[in-house]
Amino acid sequence: MAKKRGIMSERLKEEIAKELGFYDVVEREGWGGIKARDAGNMVKRAIEKAEQGVAQKNK
Template sequence: MQKELFQLSRRKGIMSEGLKEELAKELGFYDVVQKEGWGGIRARDAGNMVKLAIEKAQRQMMGQ
């Protein structure tokens, strides 16, 4: 995972599209994103995506 995937911007959000897609694929609901967009995912899936992003960011910070 690259540092530029996490960007702090009010307009774009904290996670880049690439990171969100990577996480959705890893969690198994990327097909829903492709068919319905981000608004089509369940709240639980969104929460799991955020949780996984936080875990990855923490692991990245510990490795530095």
């Protein structure tokens, strides 16, 4: 079976997890150990970062 490729880089995921305060869980249990709510918040934050980047480019 082919491995599913993620959209977010590991570095970005780690940065956001640290920002949101659950990186310790990732270190202990891996990405599968985070709560669904944390995963959702992580995606939301990634979208916000992307939108900010686009806004900066368009200035």
